[in-house]
Each structure stands twice: as structure tokens, then as C-alpha cells.
Amino acid sequence: MGRGLLWLILVILVLALAAVLWLRSTSNPRTSGSVTLPGVSGQVTITRDAWGVPHIRATASDEDAVFALGFVHAQDRAWQLDFQRRVTQGRLSEVLGAPALGQDKFLRTWGFYRTAQSALPALSERSKRMVAAYTAGVNAGFKQGKMAPEFRILGYTPEPWTDVDSIAWSKLMAYDLGGNYEDEVLGARTVKRLGQSGLGEIMPPYPENGPTILSADELPAGTTAQTRAPALAAAPTLPDSTLAALHSHLLAARELGLQAVPGKGSNDWVMAGSRTASGKPILADDPHLSLTSPMLWYLADLQGPTLKSIGASIPGLPAIVIGRNERVAWGVTNVNPDVQDLYIEPAGTKLTERTEIIKVKGAEDVRLVVRESSHGPIISDAGAADVGPRVALKWTALQPGDTTMDAFLGLNYAQNWAEFTAALRSYVGPSQNFVYADTDGNTGYYAPGRVPIRSGWDGSLPVSGDGSREWAGYLPFEQLPHTYNPADGLVVTANNRVTPDEYRFDLANERNWAEPYRAQRITDLLTAKAQGWTVDEVRKVQLDTQSLVWQDLKPLLLAARPDGDLSTRALEQLRGWDGNQTVSSVPSLIFEAWLMKLQSMARDELGNETQINSLAVLNQLKTDGELCQSESAGLSTCAATLTATLKQAVDDLSTRLGSDLGGWSYGKLHTVASKHRAFGDVAEVSWLFNHSAPTPGGTNTVNVARPEVGTYRQTHGASYRQIVDLSAPNRSLYVGSLGQSGNPLGNHVSDQQKMWVAGEYLPMSTDAKDWGKTVTLTLEAGK
Template identity: 35%
Template sequence: MAAAIRWLFRIFVTLALLAGLASAALYWFMARSLPDYDARLEVAGLDAPLEIVRDNSNVPHIFGETDADVFFGLGFAHAQDRLWQMTLMRRTAQGRLSEIFGARTAATDELMRRLDIYNLARQSLGAQSDETMTALEAYAAGVNAWVSEVNTGARGRGAPEFWMFEPQIAPWSPADSLAMIKLLALNLGTHLGEEVLRARVSLALDDPERLRDILPDAPGQGVAALPDYAALVPGAGQGATRLAAATPDLWPVAERGLGGASNVWAAGPTRSASGGTLLANDPHLAFTAPTLWYLARLELSSGGVIGATVPGMPLVLLGRSERLGWGITASYADDQDLHIEKVNPDNRNELLTPEGFKPMRSRPSILKIRDADPVTLTLRWSENGPILPRRQFDLSEITPPGHVVSLSWTALSPEDGSMTAGLELMRAGDVDAALAAAEGFVAPGLNLAVIDAERIAMKTIGALPRRRDGHASKGRLPTPGWIAENRWDGILPYDANPVFADPAGGIVGNTNNKVVDRPFPLHVSYHWGDTQRIQRWRRLMQNREVHTRESFMEAQLDTVSPTARSLLPLVGADLWFTGEAAPEGTPERLRQRALALLAGWNGEMNEHLPEPLIYAAWMRALQTRLIADDLGPLAAEFTHLEPLFVERVFRNIDGAAGWCDVVQSARVETCTDMARLALDDALIWIDERYGTALESLRWGDAHEALHAHETLGGIGGIGWFANIRQSTSGGDNTLSRGLSRGTGTNPFTSVHGAGYRGIYDFADPDSSVFITSTGQSGHPLSRHYDDLGDLWRRGEYIPMTLDPDLARAAAVGVTELIPAGRAE
């Protein structure tokens, strides 16, 4: 027996040693790709020596003799820190993910091939200025210089992910950078999905007028009702089946509610305590590890520029120069339209047009799939745009037999000058020059806020389609593509885009809210991204006569929910303080305790409080009870609280209280009944999920921010290491936005918010600050993988300075790049 135990012990020790050696070897291989920031390298493609100073937060400050060399340095720095992220985004744009991930990403590749994103990016090279082409070529040379260094210098394949997936890296090209902008536009686009949802809801409801309850317009004048989709497109929904229930892997289109968002606001000298101008910006996107944003400073011939870049592009998309500050939000401009196209029953390669049946344009595309046979796709286009697969976007549920669906979208332009516009914006010296530079911007649709030393302005930029007055749905539902009135008639002139310059009140801002109320077709949009945060922002801006950098910080980090403050008194009006205290241990007593907590709550979605969790669970359960019987399975599409819907119901606007009655039951339920039952549902769910006293609950336990690594995040123990999790405050409708997942066992996990925050103070520009939600490096073994994330979670910032001496102070490294053949 003793001998057996000794042998078992020896076997255990041997296995442990082998496992340790394997782990050490794996760590050694992975760590080889960590770049040495203190290095002197000889590289091809430079005109003169270049210096990359990485400050103590690992933000590169790039100094070169020419602008081309500086862009070279940015490409080099991006590749050092984010090479896997860049190649993954490029593969997404090209529709080539399945070459390394197999069949699980085939649907994503098919969509990208049918949209033809990458080919359009290549065609758009001809729309760039000479200066832009110089920047794009220099940037690509910088990326390729680092790739060459990886290949020749035994640097661990450049990133740890390349040990698990295809290690071959194609050279970077200027078209790759243009494809990044189009990929961003696809992620920010929301109108395609919204049109499909409106059509599906219209088909599901017995009374089309009820559509304006569940999908109401933003407050203010607008379209009150839509045409009946079944009448608009006869045969839609008949015999339809849902062909794809799950979102494909690495899907580039945001799910409903998780599209682009942002906050931006600016104060002029009359509203600034210092007499200078101020600007605050925090764009909201899906949380990832690493974040999309990469901080950098470029020393150009026109002056220093510092801010947030996107790896893959030679562009400071958000930031400031010595003379100008700029920020953006998603504008929610309606730049997408779906068209139902009628197929010729005698020739399936023809579609009906206003002039009769005409052939579709088509070409084959071979989709290579790892560990599977390649698939040949036939890509097709109507006169309105590319034909989309019926099995995606739930199109099968709204498309009649004998028809297909096409997409009109401004980003599908082969003459997209957005990159040139962005680079000219970086060099602009004042507000007028900045707004003029943005004229060439095509997609995505954005609200651009700019400040110089004395002025402020905000303008919607990006191409807006020119629709005809007779458009059947005003762009809100898919429409028959063979009817001329439903087709686009070019693009509106840039002067038609809304602009707000030097307002009398001294402040401009946007939280994705409705910016104009103009009649169709100059309306900009009927679908906006926010009706709630704007309420809190207006109050915070007007509560002070003048603002400071610190007051802008407070607004960016504000976690009070105006939605909770407005809905709780409505929903709980007949539940608070009614009757005597119920016996302990009863559901009634638990309900009373929950209501007592909410009665004393100010709406602050603080991570340490129980009330935000009780509120969020209650509203979630309430909305489910209100819509489940009317919409059936379609109710699952409403994954987030619809505040305007709940308000319409409890105020009984236009008879909306009818949603409270359960259609299938004999009795007539009231909204008070629904509120009470929903609160009980929520408390049961909380008890099952957390099993603790209400007073001990923490919102932060449910509202944990998840920054998931897009490829390693779902791999067992590796995901635990590569993903970043943080207990956070905020919520769906707070200025410090932490949008919840809305589905699954942890529906309140925060998955979407401000990956970047910046505040620019032109009274003292070098006192400006910025931060990102993770870190500069995309390497999970780097200390800069998540170091900024700790500051971000606590609401802290780092200096945003153009002072080279401050950049060098305590720098983590200085990289010297020497032109090949000129090393001493």
C-alpha cells in the first residue's frame, strides 16, 4: 500500500512538473511578442530618423522630420501594440474570417462579401487627395516595418493569438485603412435592423396603430403613424419562418440597442469660468479587450495633434490640436433603406424596375473555410444596392415569396472621401475650417462638435440620402424597390445638414437625441438613439452659469437615471404606502420592503446600492408582462427597457393602457395589477439569482462591465485571463452609460459604454485630459493591457499634453527608428 502511495505521489509530482514546464514554455513563447519600447531599429520606408516617446501611460508621442514619417511611426506603434486587432478587423472587412475560424464565421463572411465592403474601399482610393494617399502609404509602410521586424527578429509572431490561429500576415495596404472606416460605419448603422423590426411588429399586431406605442417617435413633432406593412408589401409574413435565431460569430453589425452612441458637449467663453472654450466627448461602443481606441500624439508640420485613434487608420478621430478640439457622437441619421425587389418568375436573374424587368449585376466569390470545402457565392446587386441573404436580419419573416431584399446605404459609395476629410480636420486651425473640412465625409453619420480658442459649433456630418416626397414609408419600413418614389435621388447638399454655431446660450451638445424637427425629406431621422440622457444633460448644463473642466468631468461621470426618476412614480403610484405592514416572510412584506427602499432613492445608479438592481429587475419584468401576450416570440427582440413605451402605457396616452390587459385571460387586468405582479416577478428572480437580503444587494455585482477579448474571451481559462471585468455604476440611461446585455442569465452585465473619455480646456490646453477603458496594449501579458482600465472605472483621467518634456518625464521607453542603410 505504501509503495502504491509513493508511486502515485511520484506520478503526481511528475505531471505537475510537466504541466509547469509546459506553462513556462507557453509563457515564454507568448511573451516573445511583447515589444521592447526602448530600442533602436533600422527600418525601410523612412526618410529621416524618427522618435517614438512612450509616456508613463504608454501613449506614443511621435516626432519625425516629415508628416509622412510621423504617419509611418503611428503605423509602427499601432502594429506593435494591436497587430492582432488590426488583422482581425481587416479579415472582417474582407470577408475572410472563416479561413482561420472555420464554418462558425461563414455567415459573417458572406454578409461582408455581399456588401462588398473591401472592394468599395479599394475603389475609394481614387477619391483621396494626394496628401491623404501619402499618409496612407506611409502608415502602411510603418505597419509593414513592424511585421518585418517580427518575422526577422524572432518576436513571437507579433501577438499571442497568432500561436492559436493562422500566423501569416499579409502586408498592410492603403485600402485596408479605408476599409476600417466602412467597418465602423457598419457597426454604427441601426436603421436596417430598425426597419425590419418595425415591419415584423406591424405584422404581429392586430391593430397597426399600436405600433406607435411600442416603437414611439422621439418627443416633438414627427410622424405619428406608419402605413400598414402588410398593405405596403402584400404577402409579407405569409408562411415566413425564422431561419437564423443566433447572432453569427464576430458579427460586425450591432444588435438592437447596442449600436453606436456617445455624448459630446461644448461651452463657449461666456459659459466657461476661465473665459476659454471647453469640450467633453465620450463615444459609446461595445466593450472589448483591448478597447477599439488607442491614444496617440502626432507632431505634424501643422502642429501637434493628440487624442484617440483606431488601429488601422492614420487618423486622430477624437482629440485636439494646438488650436482646435473636436468630438463626435453617432448622429442616427437615416442613411440606410431596405427595398423589397420583385423577381421575374420567368428569369430569376431579373428584377422589376420602374422601366420593367432588368438583369441583376452579379459576380462569383469563393469563400474559403478552414477544415471544410470552399463555398462559391454568387453576389448580386439590384439598382438599389446589394441583395442581402434572406436568412440574415430576419428578412425571411418580412419578404414575400418571389421577392428578395436589397440595401441602399451611403457607406456603399465607391467614392468615399471620409479619410481625406478626417485628415483635413486634424490640420484645421479654427471652427470654420473644421466644418469645411468635414464636407467630404460620407459615412458613418456623425455629429461633429468643434471648438477653437473663441468659438464652438456642432454639425451633422456624413452623406444624407435625398428621398422623394412620395416615399411610401418615409424610410421607416422596407418598401417596393420597383416604385420610383421609393428610390433615392442622390445625396442632399452638405449645407442641408443641421448645424449649430455659437448659440446664444453658449452651449451645444448631443447625447444621440433628436437634433432637428424638420419635415420629410429634410428630417434627418425618425429613429433616434436617446430620449433620456438628454434630460439629465440639460439639467446639469443649466444648473451652472459657468462651467469648468471639473464640472464637465462630473457630467461625464454622472450616474443619475432620469428614466428611474420619471417612471417609478408612474408605475408605483398605487403601490406605495398602501395598507398595513404585512407579516414577515410573506411576498407582500418583501414587496413593501422593496418599495420602501425605492421610495427613498434618488435614482443614482451607484454600484454599491441595492435600489438600482431592484428598479432594473422590476422594469424588465414589467415590460415583459406588458408585451409578451401581444407580441409572442417577437417580445424577445425587446431586450432593453423602452421608457417611452412604459410612460405611454401608464399615462394611457391614446389608449395605450390597453397593453396592461392580458389578451388570453377572461378578466381585465389593470396597469396597477401589472406593476404589482412584475415587482413580485423581479423579487423572485433576485432571490433565485442572488439569494440575499434586499438591503445587502449591490448593483455592481449585477452590472459588472465585461470587456471581452473577441477571440480568446470564450476559451475556458484563457477567457478568464484575457477578459477584463469591473464592478461599475451607471446604467442604460445615465450619462455615464453602461448599457446592459439585456439577455442571458446575467442580463444586467454592462457590455457597451464609453471606451474613451476626453475633456479639452482651451484656456489651458495642456490641462486637457483623456482615458480609455482598458489599456494601450492588446497583449494580455502586458502591464499596459488593462492599466488604464482601473483609472477609467474610478472616473479618473490622464494628462493630455503636447509638451514634449512632460511626455519624456518617466517615459516607459523611447524607440528610435533609423532609415535602412543609414545606421551609424
């Protein structure tokens, strides 16, 4: 190599280093010293601990503490704030160009932001003050002049934050956690191609012996006279063009990272003091969501004169969403009640219209005509004038008067069960399984939210909009599932069925619930020992990677006849496997690859994107079901399908890792993929924004980590973990999936990921002695 070339390389490296240092200096926030800001009424300190978690202390007012939360959200997550807002507004094309147009059309048609605008006037005066204080804090952070790299790359600056922006993101969360619309579309396609009986093949009902969150003796008074609604005898037929139009919304949502992940869910549970070593409750929670960069959650500790909460916030929301205050702890998992219905509007139905103008970077504006019936937006025409039957969406989250913000702010203040449930009365959606514990030793559970009452149908399929299938209001709050200080001292939720048959209301049809594997495994572990539980033992349950799916499928899979030497060797690997899905496991990789192929057995009937769940696979293999048959592949029995899919799986793994099984391991392909929503697939910069690491767990393990079809990556999982010890709240634990900073060059962009993968936690403490090395920024009141 010549001297001139060496000098050129050196100059390039120096310039690159200088560019990185400049970018860091102009994008990393100010975290020390003092700054005077209008909007705070007294001095506020923001002490960031060794992991970048802000501990906010405001003495003059609670509003000052919430102002500071908005300020640090803007400092550390400005891009996330703006991107999430653009998603709710349907304004991605404005900065990302034409590739985002389909997403904007979906978002504008559903009208997430319009609905958020109608929610603001319904909030309590306290909530309005808190939202206004948060808005002022975000805008003060925006004005500090530190630009997130994404803004520099795309060439724009964020607009000022508004109060409506703080409400809008909850609408997208409600969509992500309320997938009955998707089930109805799949159900309509299934009935059209396979008949009514095909529904149970593609979307099997919840097993009769599957665990329920509440037992019959824990149901609220007056809710045990069973009057369940019948399923539809038949569904109206929709043409393929209409089904394709409905499906286009699903594809747009998937591009946004929303829904369509079998096995996605969450876990939470609460144990009474009678079961713990300390004599006080232990509460655990780990919500399973998309693993993005930056991570969804932002850990924070808020202390005002009366507001004293710590846990996980979401940038854009002025509250701790999951966590504890000085007396009460709470956790959430998704209930997934059926709160969406598709109505096929008769010809001549009166519709209203509005025109949405979508600005597209580098192109002409796009006009989108959105039509609505009395049920809701027409989501089947994509703005076209004549496409056949029009299908409207009715959904609780699109109804006016959403006061969910009141509920979350109320939880931050709740001091006991009465105040906790009073706050939940305001909750609209997405309906969540709230587990509760307090320092007095009480435990509880509530499933709040608006759940429609249907008469004469179960909501599983599209219905006529002729007025014969209308909601008859919502379930009364007192009759929603709940329990306080249950006799057995244990509540376990994992998106499983909430109530037994004795409950007289229909929260959802039997195909809505998650498969029972996670709930069963957690229950088995937590009841294996009657008392003496510690936080460390609870941690091990939260991180459990034992597969009950394997346990169910094992005898059926091991009976397969291998085709070829590689299949034979792979099957032998499985014979001695205990089902623990570790990073180093070879059998775990083989099993997940094989299961992935088996889950595609309905593609002949319903198209290449269709993936059935593991329970459907089990049912087919047990009964030599029709889905095993594939005319295109020449398969007529489940035995033949087992042979063929095993060979497909190991051939795929061989292509990726070579034919020597000694060189295979789960972690070589199964890696967490915390992907940036805008630049995650842009090869030139994705290396800077994305974060990856080998991870354990699999399909429906407690530490859920289902591999993505085609890549084996883990794209969803425990986005946040917490374990709260009510005997000594400052000994509680929490951790996020990535890091506090959204800046790819920041000090805390991914420092929690290594801990998260290893099953380690941060101290969930309000005591400065637990914070490690700190740095403090003081906010002073200004005019």
C-alpha cells in the same frame, strides 16, 4: 499530500511560469533602442509614457509620423488589425472555422470590403500618401517578429497590410452607427402583427418636449420652411420567411458585437468661454460603443512638421479620430440619420450575380451567390434561388466615392472653423455630431454626411422597388444642421433629435432618435450654473449616474402591488431611492432588473428577442397599453404586469444573490465586460483575454451603462473619454476603457480600466514633463 505530488505541482508551476515568460518575451514589442527601417525619410522617435501612450516625433515629414502610427498599431494591436480586416473581408471562417460562417455570409453579401476598394481612388493625393505611409508602417511592425498570442493559438501569421484595409473598417463603423435597416425590419414585423398603429407602441416617436441639439434660431439660413415628408399609409407585406431571412443578418451582426443595444449612444458638448472660469471653451466627448478586449481606441500623440494632433486613434486608420491639435479640438457623437432603405424588388427585376468563395478552417469551401439590384445587394435570400420577395438594401456607405478619410485627415490639420468645415465637406458617413472649439475662443457644431432626400415617404418602412420611391440626391452641405458661436454659448448632443420642427428637411423619422434622457440631464446640469465652469466640474457631469428614467417611472412603479414578501421588501428599497446608480446601490439593481422584465412586454407579439425601450414602457404604463396584456402569462392590465414583472425580477436576483437584500448590491452583477472578440466565450482561455470590474451607471444615465439582458453585464459604454481645455490644451484629459496593449501579457493591457471605472483620466499632454516614466524607440531611415 505526498512529497512526490508536491514535486509534480512545483514542476508544473515552473513550466507554466516558463511558458508565460517565453510568451511574453516573444510577443511584447520592442520599445527602446534604435531600429533601421525602409519607409521613413528621417529619424522618428516614439516615446511611450507611463501608460504606454506613444508620443511620436518626426522632423522630416508628416508621412513619417503616420508611418510611426502604423508601426505602433502593429506592435501593440496586430491581432486587432488583422481581426478587423477579416471582419470587413468576410474571412473569419478561414481562421475560426464553421461557427463564423453565418457572419462571413452576412459580411460578403453586404460587400463592405468591395465598397472600400472603390473608395481608395476617390481620395485626395495627400490622403493617398498618408494611407500609403501608414500601410508601410503597419507592415514594418508586422515584420518585427513579435507575434500576438492569438496568432500562435490559431496557428497563422497575418498577411501584409494594404491601403484598402485602412478604409474598410470605417464601413463597419458606419454599419454599427447606422441602424435604420434594423428599425425597418422591426417596423415591418410590427405592422404585420399589430397594424400601422403598432409602430408608435413598439417604437415611440421622439417626445414633443424633448431637447433638440439646435434651437430654431440656430438653424442655417434657408432651412426653416417646413415641408416634412408624410409617413407611409401602409407598408408592403412581407412573408415570414423573408422577415426571418432579413433577421438572420441582424443575428450575424450581433454576434460581431454590432448594433442592437437600446440606449447605446454617445455624449459630447462644448461650452463657450463666457460659461467657463478660464474664459476659453471646454469641450467634452465620450463615444459609447462596444467595450471589447482589446479596446477599440488607441491613444496617440502625432507630431510632424505640420501635423500636430493628439487623442484617440483606431488601429487601421491613419489619423486621430477624436482629439485636438495645437489650435482646434473636436468631439463626435452619432447623428443616426436615415441613410438606409429596404426595397422590395418586383418580380422580373434585373439582377447581377457574383459568386463568393468562403474558405472554412477544417471544412470544404463554401460558395455564396450574391445578387444585386440597382438599389444594392439582395439581403433576403442568403444565396438561395427561390425564397419569395427579394429585398435590396440601399445605403449611402455602399455608394462609390467615399471620401470620409479625407475629412478625418483634414480635421487633424484644421487651424480654424473655415478649415474645419472645409474638411467636413468630404465627410460621407457615418454621420456624426461634430462639436468644435479653438484656442481663439470660438465654438461650433456641424452634422456632416450624405443624407438622402426622399419625396413622399419618410423611410421608416420597406418600400417597393418599382421606381416610385427613389432618392432625389443628398442634402446640400450648407443646409445640413450647423451653428457657429451660438448665442447661448452651449451645444449639447446625446444622439437626441438634432433640429426642431422648423427645420424643413427630414434627417430621420421621429423614431430614429435616442430617448431624450441623457441630453436632458446634461443640459439641466450645464445650465444650472451660468458661468465659471472648470474642467473638474465638467468631469463630474461626464461621470453622472443620476437616472431620469427612474424619475419618470417612479410614481408608476411605486404604485405596484407586490406579490410576496421579497417583492414587498424590494419595493420598500425603491421608495427612498434618489435614482443615483452607484456600484453599492441595492435599489439600482432592483430597478434595472425590473425594467429589464418590463422591456420584454412585447415578446408575445414580436418574439422572445424583442426589447422595447424605456420610453415605450413609460407610454404603456401611463395609458394601460395593449402591450401590457399577455395571454400566455394571463395578464390583462398594466397593474397585473407590474406585479408579475416585479416578482420575476426579484426572484431572478434571489436566485443569483440569495434572498437577503442586505447581500445585494448593483456592482455584484453589474460589471463591465470587455470581451475578446475571438476567445471571449472560450472557457479555457477567456480568463486570459477578458477583463471585468464592477461599474456604476445604467439605462440612459449620462455615464451610460445599460445592463445586458440575462447577465446584467455592461457590454457597451463610454469607450473613450476626453475633456479639452482650450485655455491650456496640455491640461486636457483623456482615458480609454482598458489599455494600450492588445497583448494579454503586456504591461499596458488593462491599466486604464481602473482609472476609467473610478472616473480618473490621463493627461492629454504633448509636454514630456506630464508623461511620467518613459521609454523611447528611435526609427532610423533605411534603404
